[in-house]
Amino acid sequence: MRIKSLVITLLLGIFFCLNFFSAKKESLTYDEPVHLKAGVEEWQKRIFSLDTNNPPLIRELVALPVVLGINPGRQYLFPRMIVTLMGAILGYLVFRFSEKSFGFLVGIFALFFFVFEPDILTHSHYTTLDIGASLFFFIAFLTFKKFLNHSGWKNAAIWGMTCGLAFASKITLILPLLFYFLLMIFLKKKIYQKNFWKKIIFAGFLSVLIIWTAYFFTFAPIIAEREDPTRISARLINFAEEKNLPFLKNTILWLKTTPVPLGYFLATIKNGFVYNLGNYNRYFDFLPLILFFKLPLILTVFFGIGLIGLIDQIGKIKNNRDLLIPLFLMILIFSSTKTVPRVRYLLPVFPLLIIVAALGASVFWQKKWGKAFVLLGISFYIWQALSFFPHFISFNNGFFSSFSSRILLFVDSNYDWGQSLPDLADYVKKENISQLNFSYFGTDSPENYGLVAERPFGEKFEERCLLYLIKLKDKGEKINAISLSNWYYCGYWQKEEFREKNIKRIVGKSILIF
Numbered sequence: 365m366r367i368k369s370l371v372i373t374l375l376l377g378i379f380f381c382l383n384f385f386s387a388k389k390e391s392l393t394y395d396e397p398v399h400l401k402a403g404v405e406e407w408q409k410r411i412f413s414l415d416t417n418n419p420p421l422i423r424e425l426v427a428l429p430v431v432l433g434i435n436p437g438r439q440y441l442f443p444r445m446i447v448t449l450m451g452a453i454l455g456y457l458v459f460r461f462s463e464k465s466f467g468f469l470v471g472i473f474a475l476f477f478f479v480f481e482p483d484i485l486t487h488s489h490y491t492t493l494d495i496g497a498s499l500f501f502f503i504a505f506l507t508f509k510k511f512l513n514h515s516g517w518k519n520a521a522i523w524g525m526t527c528g529l530a531f532a533s534k535i536t537l538i539l540p541l542l543f544y545f546l547l548m549i550f551l552k553k554k555i556y557q558k559n560f561w562k563k564i565i566f567a568g569f570l571s572v573l574i575i576w577t578a579y580f581f582t583f584a585p586i587i588a589e590r591e592d593p594t595r596i597s598a599r600l601i602n603f604a605e606e607k608n609l610p611f612l613k614n615t616i617l618w619l620k621t622t623p624v625p626l627g628y629f630l631a632t633i634k635n636g637f638v639y640n641l642g643n644y645n646r647y648f649d650f651l652p653l654i655l656f657f658k659l660p661l662i663l664t665v666f667f668g669i670g671l672i673g674l675i676d677q678i679g680k681i682k683n684n685r686d687l688l689i690p691l692f693l694m695i696l697i698f699s700s701t702k703t704v705p706r707v708r709y710l711l712p713v714f715p716l717l718i719i720v721a722a723l724g725a726s727v728f729w730q731k732k733w734g735k736a737f738v739l740l741g742i743s744f745y746i747w748q749a750l751s752f753f754p755h756f757i758s759f760n761n762g763f764f765s766s767f768s769s770r771i772l773l774f775v776d777s778n779y780d781w782g783q784s785l786p787d788l789a790d791y792v793k794k795e796n797i798s799q800l801n802f803s804y805f806g807t808d809s810p811e812n813y814g815l816v817a818e819r820p821f822g823e824k825f826e827e828r829c830l831l832y833l834i835k836l837k838d839k840g841e842k843i844n845a846i847s848l849s850n851w852y853y854c855g856y857w858q859k860e861e862f863r864e865k866n867i868k869r870i871v872g873k874s875i876l877i878f
Contacts, residue, residue, distance in 0.1 A: 368468065368472075371472065372456070372459060372472075372475065375455075375475050375476065376452050376455060376456065376475075376479070378479055379448075379451065379452055379455060379478075379485075379488070382479075382485055383444075383448040383451065383485065383488045383489040384445065384448065384489070385753075385754060386489050386753065386754035386755075386756065387440075387441060387445070387448070387489040388441065389754040389786060390489075390754055390755065390784070391782060391783055391784065391785035391806065391808045391812075391813065392440055392491075392782065392783075392807065392808035393490050393492070393757075393777070393781035393782050393783050393806065393808075394776075394777070394781050394805065394807055395492050395781075395807075396440065396490055396491045396492060396807075396808075397807045397808065398414065398415060398807070399422075399426065399492055399493065400423075400426065400427055400430065400440065400443055400491050402420070402423050402427075403423035403424050403426055403427025403430075403431075403443075404427045404430050404431060406420045406423060406424055406427070407424060407427060407428075408431065410580050410582055412582070412584070412628040416588070416631060416632060416635050417535065417632065417635055418533075418535050418632060419534065419535065419575065419578060419579075419632055420578055420579065420628075421496070421500075421529065421532040421533050421578040422492075422497060422534070423493070424578065425446055425450070425496060426443040426444075426446045426447055426491045426496075427443060428443075428446065429443055429446065430442075430443065440491060443491045444490065445489075447488060447489060447491060447492075447495050447496065448488050448489050450488075450495050450496045451484065451488030451495045451499075452488075453499060454495065454498060454499040454502060454715065455475060455478045456475075457499075457502060457503070457506070458475065458478050458502070458715045458718060458719065459471045459472070459474055459475040459478075461506060461719070462474040462475075462719050462722055466722075466723060467726075469729065470719075470722045470725075470726045471722075473721075473722035473725045473726060473742075474718050474719050474721075474722035476742060476745075476746075477663060477666075477718045477721055477725075478715070478718050480745060480746050480749040480750070481660070481663065481714065481718065482749050482752060482756045482759035483659075483707055483708070483711060483714065484711070484714060485749065485756040486708075486756040486757040486759070487708055487711060490781075492708075493533060493534045494534075494708045494709075494711045495711070496533055496534075497530070497533040497534035497536075497537055497711075497712055498711045498712040498714065498715065500526065500529040500530040500533045500537075501533075501537050501712035501713075502712070502716075503526045503529065503530070504523070504526045504529070504530040504541060505541075505690060505716075507519070507522050507523040507526045507527075508523050508527075508544075508545060509686070510522075511523040511563075511567075512548060512549075512552055512554065515554065515557060515563060517563060517566070520563035520564070520566055520567045521566070521567065523567050524566065524567030524568060524569070524570035524571045525571070525574050527541065527567065527571040528570060528571035528572065528573065528574025529574060531575055532574060532575045532577075532578040532629075535633065536636075536703075536709055537712060539697060540690060540693055540694045540697055540712075543693055543697070544689055544690045544693055547689065547693075548686060548689070549564075572626065575626065576625060576626050579626065579629060582627075582628065583623035583624060583627055584623050584624070584627030584628045584631070585619060585620055585621060585622060585623055585624070585627055585631075586619045586620075586624065586630045586631050586634065587616070587619045587620040587631065587634070588620075588631060589620060597616050597619075597620065600612065600616050601613055601617070604616070650699075650705050651695065651698055651699045651705040651707075651710075652695060652699060654705055654707055654774070654778060655707055655710060657761060657763055657774075658707045658759065658760060658761070658774075658778065659761060660745050660749065660761055661761045661762075661763065662742070662744055662745040662748075663717075663721050663745065664721075665724075665741070666721040666722070666724035666725045666728070666741070667717060667720050667721040667724060668724065669723075669724030669725075669727055669728055670719075670721055670723035670724030670725075670727070671688070671724070672724075673723055673724065673727050674687065674688060674720065674723070687716050687719060687720055688716075688720070690713055691713045691716045691717055691720075694710055694712065694713045695713075698710065704776075706776065706777050706778060707777075707778055708777050708778075725741075725742075748761075748762075752873070755784065755872060755874065757777070757778075757779065757783060758774075758780070758873035760774060760779075775848065775852050775853065776805075776849050779849075779874065780805060780847055780848040780849045780875075781805075781806070782804065782805050782806020782808060782847065782849075783806075783872070784847075784871060784874045785804075785806070785808060785810055785812075785813045785815065786813055786872075787871050787875065788813070788815065788845060788871050788872065789813040789814050791869075791871045792815075792836060796840040796841060797836060797840055797841050797842070797843055798835070798836055798837045798838065798839055798840030798841060799833070799834065799835050799836060799840070799842045799843075800833075800836070800842070800843045800844065800845050801831040801832065801833055801834075801843075801844045801845070802815065802831065802832050802834055802844075802845045802846075803828070803829060803830060803831050803845070803847060803850045803851075803854065803856070804821060804828060804847050804850070805828065805848070805849035805853070806828075806847065807823075809821070810834075816834060817832035817834050818832070818833045818834070818835065819832065825853075828850070829850055829853070829854035831844065831846075843868070843877055844861075844862070844877070845875050845876070845877055845878075846862065846875070846878070847874060847876075848874045848875065848876060849874075851876055862876075862878055866878050
């Protein structure tokens with residue numbers, strides 16, 4: 365028992381250390397300054413307008429060190445460690461569920477896969493929403509399973525409160541969880557159970573109460589006041605006036621002027637709906653394709669074996685086929701809607717994917733020569749992940765070799781999110797660079813790393829596309845440096861001097877040197 369506890373503690377310790385040193389070696393990613401600033405503002409001013417696309421819970425948690433004044437040095441490190449702590453808790457819960465459901469061997473395999481999974485390592489030290497949302501998604505999944513099996517009032521209350529935490533974490537969790545809950549309720553034929561719907565309503569009430577708590581019980585209009593004739597609300601008012609529809613006009617005006625409980629949350633749902641109606645165009649299979657290239661091959665192999673085991677109902681596996689439902693449901697939803705294909709949007713179901721892979725490893729472990737294969741596979745899995753330290757965000761499984769293909773598939777939070785400013789600062793010192801023109805994809809300040817431009821870096825994305833002149837010394841080499849995402853988004857790849865063939869080096873796995 366003591367040895368098992370030591371192994372678990374060691375793995376979680378490795379997880380913490382990898383994230384701690386990655387957090388120290390990476391600059392702030394694109395979304396981090398906004399989330400941290402919004403979290404502080406939400407605590408101090410009870411204003412939730414800085415980020416209107418997601419609920420505030422995770423932002424408030426990561427901002428706690430700043431609010432409490434226990435954040436010495438650069439402002440981002442302690443908030444990043446809050447995210448790391450949430451990641452460690454999630455890893456432990458993955459182990460506990462796997463061990464309880466399938467035994468210690470599956471549990472320890474699941475923890476191994478979790479600790480060294482590159483996408484989980486990536487987002488476990490950024491002050492963004494994804495790992496916190498994944499934690500509360502998994503907790504809501506576990507409490508719902510317990511409620512389905514033992515549908516008492518206590519379990520209904522716990523499930524309702526954990527749903528509230530999940531829904532208050534990220535807007536993209538609401539639709540997959542609701543679909544999953546409804547599907548399982550009908551599959552388990554719970555609709556005929558006495559008092560079941562009363563317990564559902566009770567759980568829903570507690571969920572709403574928890575969400576409102578995250579907003580500090582504030583009141584707000586559902587439609588924020590803003591002069592913009594292109595807004596849907598403004599166009600609806602114009603339409604109502606033209607067609608003489610006073611009820612529609614008065615309803616829109618009421619939504620714009622009347623503060624209501626959960627007004628901010630309802631506005632966030634409205635904004636998310638409008639955002640997902642955007643005009644981003646891509647093929648249905650694009651997100652699954654990116655997911656395949658971002659997952660370690662060993663994890664994919666073991667997942668395939670575990671998937672066969674679940675379908676064939678091997679042993680205890682047959683009672684846990686619902687592990688697959690949220691996984692494929694979320695992939696289906698995000699592949700069908702018009703949201704931009706980012707692997708991090710699927711992060712909440714990574715624990716389920718990992719558990720299925722652990723099942724596959726345990727099935728293979730029982731076969732002749734299986735132990736050697738599993739140990740070899742896990743060794744390769746760990747080596748491949750660590751080879752990307754500290755920039756786990758740039759991980760790809762090496763299934764393709766074309767640089768151009770990598771650019772088309774992996775930009776933004778899939779590969780380059782502005783994390784490599786320290787690497788560029790080290791590069792210009794070691795290579796005797798006197799001057800560089802720098803186009804940076806990110807919202808961190810290059811000045812913090814000694815990269816002081818002749819004019820301040822712009823705040824708008826269009827301004828960030830520009831090349832900013834940075835003079836470092838009188839003598840030395842002159843270069844151009846372009847963040848990989850800007851190289852693609854801003855069209856540099858189409859200019860002759862910045863073609864792929866002219867790339868001299870890639871710094872920090874994401875900044876192209878010409």
